[in-house]
Each structure stands twice: as C-alpha cells, then as structure tokens.
Amino acid sequence: MFNAEDKRVGSSDKTRQYDLPLHQDEGTGFLIVLVGLMAFLSTIVLSFSFTLNTVMDGWSEGLENKITLEIPAKIDEDTLRSSSELKKIQASIIEKMSQSDIIKTITPVEEKKLQTLVQSWLGQSTFIDDLPMPSLISMELHESSPEALNAISTSLRAIDKHTLIDTHETWLDDLLKLTRSMQSGILAIVLVIALTTVAAIAGAMKSQIEIHRNDVELLHLMGARDQYITNQFVRHASILSLTGAFAGLVSALCIMALIGFVFKDQDYGFLPKAAIHWDDISVLCLLPLIICGISAGSARYTVMQVLQRMP
Amino acid sequence: MIKFEHVGLRYGIGPEVLSDINFTLEAGSFHFLSGPSGAGKSSLMSLLYLGRRQTRGLVTMFGQETSVLDREQMASFRQRIGVVFQDFRLLPHMSVFDNVALPLRILNKNEKEIRSNVNELLDWVGLGDHMRALPATLSGGQQQRVAIARAIVDRPKLLLADEPTGNLDDEIGMRLMNLFEQLNRMGTTIVIATHNHALMDHFGHSRLILDQGSLQLQDSKNWIQRKIEGVF
Numbered sequence: 001m002f003n004a005e006d007k008r009v010g011s012s013d014k015t016r017q018y019d020l021p022l023h024q025d026e027g028t029g030f031l032i033v034l035v036g037l038m039a040f041l042s043t044i045v046l047s048f049s050f051t052l053n054t055v056m057d058g059w060s061e062g063l064e065n066k067i068t069l070e071i072p073a074k075i076d077e078d079t080l081r082s083s084s085e086l087k088k089i090q091a092s093i094i095e096k097m098s099q100s101d102i103i104k105t106i107t108p109v110e111e112k113k114l115q116t117l118v119q120s121w122l123g124q125s126t127f128i129d130d131l132p133m134p135s136l137i138s139m140e141l142h143e144s145s146p147e148a149l150n151a152i153s154t155s156l157r158a159i160d161k162h163t164l165i166d167t168h169e170t171w172l173d174d175l176l177k178l179t180r181s182m183q184s185g186i187l188a189i190v191l192v193i194a195l196t197t198v199a200a201i202a203g204a205m206k207s208q209i210e211i212h213r214n215d216v217e218l219l220h221l222m223g224a225r226d227q228y229i230t231n232q233f234v235r236h237a238s239i240l241s242l243t244g245a246f247a248g249l250v251s252a253l254c255i256m257a258l259i260g261f262v263f264k265d266q267d268y269g270f271l272p273k274a275a276i277h278w279d280d281i282s283v284l285c286l287l288p289l290i291i292c293g294i295s296a297g298s299a300r301y302t303v304m305q306v307l308q309r310m311p
Numbered sequence: 312m313i314k315f316e317h318v319g320l321r322y323g324i325g326p327e328v329l330s331d332i333n334f335t336l337e338a339g340s341f342h343f344l345s346g347p348s349g350a351g352k353s354s355l356m357s358l359l360y361l362g363r364r365q366t367r368g369l370v371t372m373f374g375q376e377t378s379v380l381d382r383e384q385m386a387s388f389r390q391r392i393g394v395v396f397q398d399f400r401l402l403p404h405m406s407v408f409d410n411v412a413l414p415l416r417i418l419n420k421n422e423k424e425i426r427s428n429v430n431e432l433l434d435w436v437g438l439g440d441h442m443r444a445l446p447a448t449l450s451g452g453q454q455q456r457v458a459i460a461r462a463i464v465d466r467p468k469l470l471l472a473d474e475p476t477g478n479l480d481d482e483i484g485m486r487l488m489n490l491f492e493q494l495n496r497m498g499t500t501i502v503i504a505t506h507n508h509a510l511m512d513h514f515g516h517s518r519l520i521l522d523q524g525s526l527q528l529q530d531s532k533n534w535i536q537r538k539i540e541g542v543f
C-alpha cells in the first residue's frame with residue numbers, strides 16, 4: 001500500500017531531532033564560530049597557565065638548596081679589589097668550605113660565564129672588561145636550613161667579611177608572586193570567556209524562540225510540556241557548542257604545536273624547558289565537554305524561563 | 312464536560328468580541344457553531360482549546376475550572392483536545408507524515424505505533440501518496456485534510472474544528488463529516504465552526520449561533536420541529 005520510500009521516511013524519523021528547524025536559523029553558524037573562538041582563547045590561555053606552572057616548578061626545583069656566594073670587587077667608594085685578589089679569596093673559601101659536611105657541591109663560577117651573563121643584560125661592548133666584576137661561587141647544600149646558613153656565614157666572615165650569601169629567595173619570591181598574579185589574571189579571562197558563552201547562548205536561544213514563536217505556541221497547544229520544547233533547544237545548543245568548541249580546541253592545539261615546533265631549538269638559558277605535559281593536554285581535551293555543558297545549562301535555563309511566560 | 316458562565320473576551324483594550332456567553336456541552340455531544348464572519352467563532356474556539364484566557368467569567372472543562380490549572384495540568388488538558396485551525400497551522404518544514412505524527416510524538420508514543428497509525432490515517436484521508444510532501448506543495452484542501460488528520464490522530468476527547476470543510480469538495484467534505492460522526496459515536500465531543508448551512512441541515516446537530524459576540528443555543532430537536540412546522 002505504501003511505497004518503500006514512504007516507509008523509510010516513517011522509520012528514519014527516529015533520528016529526527018527537532019520539531020522546530022533550529023539548526024537552519026541564520027545565527028547558528030555565527031554561534032558556532034563564536035563558541036569556537038571562546039574555546040580557542042581558553043585553550044591558549046589555559047596552556048599558557050599550565051606552561052607557567054611547569055616553569056615555576058622548574059625554577060623552585062632548580063634553585064632548591066642552592067646558594068651563591070658573591071665576593072664583591074668594590075668594597076666601598078674608594079676601594080676596588082683586583083681580580084687576582086678576588087681569585088685568592090675565592091680559592092680559600094672553596095678550600096675551607098669543601099671540608100664542611102653540610103655542603104654537597106661547591107664550584108666557582110667561571111669569569112667567562114659571568115661575562116656572558118652580564119652581556120645578555122648589557123649587550124656586547126668592550127667596557128665590560130673594565131667593569132669591577134665580583135667573583136661568584138655556587139654551592140648546593142644538603143639542606144638549606146637557617147642553621148646551615150648561619151654556619152656558612154660564620155666561617156665566611158673569618159675569611160672575608162665582605163662576601164655575601166645569596167639564597168635566591170627574594171627574587172624567587174618575586175617571581176612566584178608575579179606568576180601567581182598572572183594565574184589570577186588567567187582565571188579572570190577564563191571566567192569572562194565562560195560568561196560570554198553563557199550570555200551568547202542565552203541571547204541566541206531567546207531570539208530563536210522569538211523566530212519560532214508561532215510554532216512553539218502550536219506545540220504548547222498540542223499539549224507539549226515546557227520540558228519537551230526546552231529539550232529541543234538544549235540539544236541544539238549542545239550540538240552547536242560541541243562542534244564549535246571542538247574546532248576551537250583543535251585549531252588552538254595545532255597552532256601551539258606549530259609554535260612549539262618553530263621554537264624547539266631555541267634555548268632560553270635561565271628558563272627551564274617550557275613544555276605542556278600530556279596530562280595537561282588531556283585536561284584541555286575536556287574543554288569542549290565543559291563548554292558544551294555550560295551552553296546546555298544556559299540554554300535550558302533561558303528557554304524554560306521564556307516558555308513559562310508563554311500562555 | 313464544558314461549561315461557560317458569563318464568559319467575556321476582549322483583545323487588549325478593544326471592545327468585547329464575546330460577551331456574557333453561557334452554555335453547557337455534554338460529553339459525547341456534537342455541535343455546530345455558526346454565525347456571520349467576524350461574529351467571534353474563532354475567538355470562542357480559542358477559549359475552548361485553551362489557547363487564550365477569557366477576560367471575565369468562568370470556563371469549566373473536564374470537571375475543572377480552567378483559571379486554576381497549573382502548567383502541567385494545562386498541558387495534559389490540551390493533550391485531550393484536537394484542533395483543526397482555520398488557517399491549519401501546519402509546520403512548514405515538516406513532511407505531511409511528521410506533521411500528523413507530531414501529537415503522538417509529544418505523547419512519547421513509540422515509533423512503530425506512530426508509523427502504523429499515521430500511515431493508516433493518511434491513507435484514509437486520501438493522502439497516502441503525499442506523506443513525504445511538504446505542506447507548501449499541497450493544495451488548500453489537501454492541507455486541510457492534513458490538519459484534520461493531525462487533530463484526530465491521538466483520539467482526542469474534544470475535537471474542535473474551525474471551518475474544516477471550507478476548502479473541500481462535497482464528496483471529501485462528506486467523507487470527513489462521516490469520520491467526525493464516527494469519532495463522535497466513539498465518545499468524542501465535537502464542535503465544528505462552519506458557515507455551511509447545507510452541511511448543518513444535513514447532519515442536524517444542535518447549533519450554537521454567535522452574533523455580535525453573544526450566543527443563542529438551538530438544540531437539534533427544536534430545529535427539526537421548526538423545520539417540520541415550516542413544511543406544514
């Protein structure tokens with residue numbers, strides 16, 4: 001009685017998802033792009049934050065239990081010690097200290113290395129040779145307790161009272177403070193992104209209800225519950241935000257991989273190897289799901305709210 | 312089953328298009344609603360299918376005063392009512408099949424049941440060959456039959472039809488009226504708004520006559536009586 005095609009229409013309707021042609025609406029493409037952009041931005045920003053964490057861990061780890069002794073050349077306004085003088089003091093400190101059992105390693109910092117370090121700040125110029133360069137000794141302690149530091153400073157005073165101990169604590173603290181405030185900035189950006197997504201989805205849902213007002217009314221008249229109608233909008237919002245967020249994530253990861261590839265041979269000396277870990281990437285991969293959840297929630301709340309005001 | 316007491320309706324701040332309407336419809340009864348164009352037939356229908364709230368008076372349906380219904384009850388009341396709108400209100404992006412299946416899907420019926428019911432019904436109203444068509448590609452009469460099929464597919468307790476035979480030729484009009492009669496015999500209460508006197512005369516059900524917003528009721532016995540009196 002019915003031809004095969006009609007039957008197919010009847011059965012294929014199982015996958016029919018909308019009573020309202022929401023996916024055909026004009027704004028849908030724009031919304032996908034918008035959500036994509038949000039996902040892109042949050043991926044970049046979060047990766048940056050993860051990298052920052054790695055770098056920070058590297059710093060604290062690398063400097064743990066490490067101190068530097070500085071034997072200054074300039075003692076006061078008029079007195080400059082010669083470099084051979086400094087070398088002598090350096091040698092005697094090392095000799096004395098290597099006997100101490102609180103010290104794990106002790107090495108003098110080469111003059112050449114010091115010069116290159118200074119060069120990276122002041123640029124290459126001949127006057128560096130004339131600068132009164134201090135001598136440096138780097139040490140690694142078994143444990144940098146106050147007692148150990150006290151002991152070191154006592155024995156130092158016996159050799160040369162001008163030698164300073166740098167535990168790196170102040171500048172490490174400053175760095176940690178800086179990175180922490182950057183992290184809060186990133187959190188704020190992510191929050192703004194989330195709110196933007198919520199607002200964009202809510203606005204889109206409202207305008208789509210307006211576009212389909214007659215049909216929504218008709219569904220109500222046929223006895224459709226608010227939940228039934230809302231589900232269609234939520235499904236629509238979820239699908240489009242999942243699509244957009246996935247695209248955003250993939251393009252962000254691609255771009256970061258590209259950047260990583262281009263700069264992979266660059267060595268930034270004092271920067272510990274800046275890299276994203278695999279578990280960070282897997283967290284990033286959850287991003288589309290999170291964005292989808294946020295969109296779905298926003299859509300559900302908005303649509304329910306609007307429907308309940310309809311007769 | 313349905314009771315209107317001193318019901319009035321106005322649109323916005325306009326004049327009352329219905330004023331002081333009083334009537335009672337028994338369960339399982341069949342009525343024509345007639346009156347000149349602009350008399351308020353469609354407006355009265357919209358109160359009956361709970362598409363609008365009266366601006367005064369009481370409307371009682373299925374034993375409940377309707378102004379106290381919450382959204383949940385409202386939905387379940389509306390599910391018991393089938394409506395053929397004067398302008399059909401088919402969903403333009405959906406095939407004929409999907410349009411007719413919609414009330415069943417809202418009731419969350421299973422797809423197999425939906426398919427067999429809808430196929431049978433569409434075949435019965437002569438649209439078996441147009442299931443995949445979009446409403447816009449159908450003639451006015453065909454669209455009307457889709458609208459009727461959609462209204463009756465979930466066997467409503469109350470069927471409201473606004474000019475359901477307006478675009479149909481006599482034969483198909485008669486056939487659909489017979490379908491309505493059949494539904495009525497199975498217990499569906501039916502109200503049909505129409506201008507068609509021949510139709511009303513042929514079926515002889517009681518009439519609600521609207522004129523300038525007020526209503527008079529003529530039951531079928533009176534009508535037969537007057538007809539007989541008129542003949543003799």
Ligand SMILES: Nc1ncnc2c1ncn2[C@@H]1O[C@H](COP(=O)(O)OP(=O)(O)OP(=O)(O)O)[C@@H](O)[C@H]1O
Nearest residue numbers: 322325328346347348349350351352353354355397
């Ligand atoms: N949505 C509306 N807003 C304002 N006025 C309306 C609205 N719908 C109907 N009216 C007015 O209510 C009155 C009754 O209209 P209604 O459509 O109920 O008449 P009707 O009897 O169905 O006419 P017809 O036989 O032409 O279908 C008319 O004066 C009309 O202008």
Ligand SMILES: [Mg+2]
Nearest residue numbers: 352353397473
């Ligand atoms: Mg009308």
